[in-house]
Amino acid sequence: MELRLLNPRWHASYSARRVAEFVERWHERGLSVTPQRLAIIRTLLASENHPRAEDIYAAVRRKQPHISLATVHRILEQFCEVGEARKVTLLHDSARYDGHVGPHHHVVCVRCRLIRDIEMPEVDRLLEGRTSLGEFALLGCALEIDALCKRCQIQRAKDELRVLSKTIGR
Numbered sequence: 001m002e003l004r005l006l007n008p009r010w011h012a013s014y015s016a017r018r019v020a021e022f023v024e025r026w027h028e029r030g031l032s033v034t035p036q037r038l039a040i041i042r043t044l045l046a047s048e049n050h051p052r053a054e055d056i057y058a059a060v061r062r063k064q065p066h067i068s069l070a071t072v073h074r075i076l077e078q079f080c081e082v083g084e085a086r087k088v089t090l091l092h093d094s095a096r097y098d099g100h101v102g103p104h105h106h107v108v109c110v111r112c113r114l115i116r117d118i119e120m121p122e123v124d125r126l127l128e129g130r131t132s133l134g135e136f137a138l139l140g141c142a143l144e145i146d147a148l149c150k151r152c153q154i155q156r157a158k159d160e161l162r163v164l165s166k167t168i169g170r
Helices: 008-028 035-046 053-061 069-081 121-126 150-168
Strands: 086-089 095-098 105-109 115-119 144-147
Touching: 008 035, 035 053, 035 069, 053 069, 053 095, 069 086, 069 095
Parallel strands: 105 144
Antiparallel strands: 086 095, 105 115
């Protein structure tokens, strides 16, 4: 099975294209592309880690000090309603947002909660052509893979060594 983490070069190219598409779609819908909306979509698309609303607020506020957290939440919800963003809410975690709205999945570090996009064409094909699954009408599929990122693997190894050295030193 082919698994591919989406790399930063792909992400930068996708982000630039999506900002241009965003502006075009909002104009087509007769909606105004406000400085706040533009700053929020740019910040969301620039992030590779599926930021929380609070993270986006902090980043946008540096350039627009009068924006409120409530405005950021409202705009992110608007983006989700019209398909410009996806809400990625991990079990027992606050909402995170994803500007990559095409078919993809996520690998999540169970320790630090880092999220990365991953493409898995075979998984996408599993439901191709299906409109329902039993009593459920299918809307889409997003797989979440639990893992440890490189940084947390290193930290875990250090923690285990520390515990081992304390045990041996007794």
